[in-house]
Amino acid sequence: MTTAITLQQGFTLKNGTFIKNRLFKSAMSEQLSDAQHNPLPGLATLYRAWALGGLGLSITGNLMVDRNALGEPKQVVLDEQSDLTEFKNWAKQGSLNGTQLWAQLNHPGKQTPNFINKEPVAPSAIALTNGLEKGFNTPRALTESEILNIIGQFQTSAKLAKQVGFTGVQIHGAHGYLVNQFLSPRHNQRDDQWGGSIENRMRFVLSIYQAIRAEVGGAFPIGIKLNSADFMRGGFTEEESMQVVKALADAGIDQIEISGGTYESPTMTGHKVKKSTLEREAYFLAYAEKVRAITDTPLVVTGGFRSSKAMLSALKSNATDFIGLARPMSLDTQLPNKLMASDEHAISLPNLTTGVKAIDRMAMLDITWYEAQLARIAKQQQPKANLGTWPVFFKTIYGAGIYAFRKRRA
Template sequence: MKTHSEIEQSLRLPCGALIRNRLMKSAMSEQLGDKNHNPKPSLETLYRTWGEGGLGISVTGNIMIDRTALGEPANVVLDEKSDLAAFKQWSSAGKAGGGAIWAQLNHPGKQIPSFLAKTPVAPSAISLGAGLAKGFNRPRALEDGEIHAIVRRFANAALLAKQCGFDGVQIHGAHGYLVSQFLSPRHNQREDFWGGNSDRRMNFLREIYTQIRIVVGDDYPIGIKLNSADFMKDGFSEDESSLVVKELEHLGIDLIEVSGGTYESPSMMGHKVADRTAKREAYFLSYAQSLRERVNTPLVVTGGFRSSAAMRDAISSGATDMVGLARPLAVVTDMANKVLNDPNYRLKLTEPTTGKPKIDRMVMLGLTWYETQIHRIAKGKAPNLKLTAWKTVFDTLFASGMAAFRQRRA
C-alpha cells in the first residue's frame, strides 16, 4: 500500500522523464488563438499562472494539427505555417513554476461546427447523433491517402512541439474527436486496414504513436487522453478500451489519462454520474483500478476531484499514479499548491445552470462558463465566481454568431 505522502512525490515515466509531483492540469479549451491560429500572448499569462500554482504537468488545450480542420474558431494550430517564436514563449511561460508543460495534439474529425466546415471528414460517413446533426454537418469518409497524411501531420506537430520547448505531447484520443472516432465501432464502420474489427480500429492510433515516437526519440514523453468508454449504444466500450491500453503499453507510451464520453454523451462533464461515483469524486477511478491489474503504464484519472482527501486516497490506493484537474483550476488557479499543503482542503463548487437543461446543453454550459473564467485569468484577472449562467449563454451565442460570420467571410 502506498503512503498518503505519495501525491507530493515525483513520478518517473517509462521514457525516463521525471514529473515533480502527482498533480496534472488536464486539457481545457482556451480559444485563445489569433486570426492566424498562433497562440496569443494571453496564453503565456494563463499558463504562467497555472504553472506557478504547483502543478507537476500542465497539458494545453487542443492544439490542432491541421488548420483546415478546426474544432472551434479560435483554436491554435501547430504546423509548418505557425509562428514558432510564439509557441516557444508559451512553453517557457508554462514552466515558470518548475513544472512541465505538454502540448495536446488533436484533429476534430467530424466534431466541427457546421459554420466551420461544410463537409468534415471522419472514418465513415456517419453523422453525429443525440440531436447534434443540426449543428455538425454530415462527414465524408476519409480516403486511405488522407489518413496517412493526417498521421504525418500528428508527427510533424509533435516534432515542432519538442523544438518549441514543450516537455511532452499528449494525443487526444477521447471525447469523440478523430482518434476516438476511429476507435469506436459506432463511428468507424470501415472494412479496410483502418477498421472492421477492434484490432484494426486501433491502427490509426498505432500509426500516430509510432510516427511520433520516430521523430521525437525514445526519451521524449508521449501520452494519450483515452476514453474508458463512450457511454453510447454500440460505441467504444470498457473492454475495447482495455485492449487499447494494453496495446499502448506494449508500444511504450508514457502516460495514459483516463476520461470518458463524447459530445453525444458528455460523461467527462459529470453527465449522468452515479451517486456512488460522485461520492468518490473521481468519475473514472473504478475503471482505472481495473486497468492497474493489467498494465504498469502510469495512469492519470481526471474528472470530479474536489478534495485533497479524495486525491490522496486515489493515489494511495494504487489505482492511479496522477490526479488530473481541469475545471477546478479555472476558479482556483493554485489549487495544486492548496492540495499539496493542506490535507483537509476541499473546493466547494456549484455547477452553473440556467435551470433549462436544453439551453445548458445547447451552449455546453459546463464548458463555456469555465472558458469565460479562463479568459479572465489569461487577462491577468481573478476568476469571477458570481458570473451568472445566463450571461454566459448570451455571451456564447453572440461569440458564436460573430465567429460564424467571420468564417463565412474568410
C-alpha cells in the same frame, strides 16, 4: 497498498522524465487564439499562473494538427504555417517552477460545427446523433491517403511542439474526436485495414504514436488521453479500451490519462454519473483499477476530484499515479499548492444553469463558463465564482456568429 504516498511526491517516467508531484492539469478549451490560430499572449499568462500555482504536469488545450479541421472557433493550430514566436513564450512561461508542460494534439474529425466546416471528415460517413445532427454536418469518409496524411500532421505538430519548448505531447484519443471515432465501432464501419476488428480500429492511434515516436525520440514523453468507454450503445467499450491500453503500453507510451464520454454522451463532465461514483469523486477510478492489473504504464485519472482527501485515497489505492484536475483549476490557480499544504482542502464548483435547459445545452455552459474564467486569468484578473450564466451565453452566441460570418466571407 502503499500508505506513505503524498500529493507532493515526485514521479519518474520510464524514459527518465521527472514530474515533481502528482497533480496534473488536464486539457481544457481556452479559446485564446488570434485570427491566424496562433496563441494569444494571454495563454502564456494563464499557464504561468498555473505553473506558479504548483502543478507537476500541465496539459494544454487542443492544439489542432490541421487548420482546416477545427473543433471550435478560436483554437490554436500548430503546423508548418504557424508563427512560432508566441508558442515559444507559452512553452517558456508554462514550464516555470519545474512544471512539465505537454502539448495536447488533436483532430476533431466530425466533431466540428457546421458554421466552421461544411464538409467534415471521419472514418465513415455517419452523422452525430442525440440532437447534435442539427449543428454538425454528416461527415465524408476519409480515403486511405487522407488517413496517412493526418498521421503525418500529428507527427509534424509533435516535432514543432518539441522545437518550441514543450516538454512532451499528449495525443487526444478521447471525447469523440477523430482518434476516438476510429476506435468506436459505432462511428467506424470501414471494411479496410482501418476498420472492423478492434485490431484494425486501433491501427490509426498506434500509427500516430509510432510516427511521433520516430520523430521526437525515446527521451521525449508521449502520453494519450483515452476513453474508458463511450457510454453509448454500439460505441467503444470498456473491454476494447483495455485492449487499446495494452497495445499502447506494449508500444511504449509514457503515460495514459483515463477519461470517458463524447459530445453525444458527455460523461467527462459528470453527466449521468452514479451516486456511488460521485462519492469517490473520481468518475473513472473503477476502470483505472482494472487497467492497473494489466499494465504498469503510469496512469492519470481525471474527472470529479474536488478534495485532498479523495485524491490521496485514489493514490494510496494504487489505481492511479496522478490526479487529473480541469475545471477546478479555472477557479483557483493556486489550487495545487493548497491541496499539497492541507489534507483537508477542498473546492466546490457551481451548478451552472440559465434556468432554461435548451439554452444551457446550446451554450455548452459546462465548457463556455469555464472558458470565460480562463479568459479572466489570461488578462491577469481573478476568477469570478459568481460569474453570470446569461452573459456567458450571449458572449458565446455573439462570438460564434461573428466567426461564422467571417468564415463565409473567406
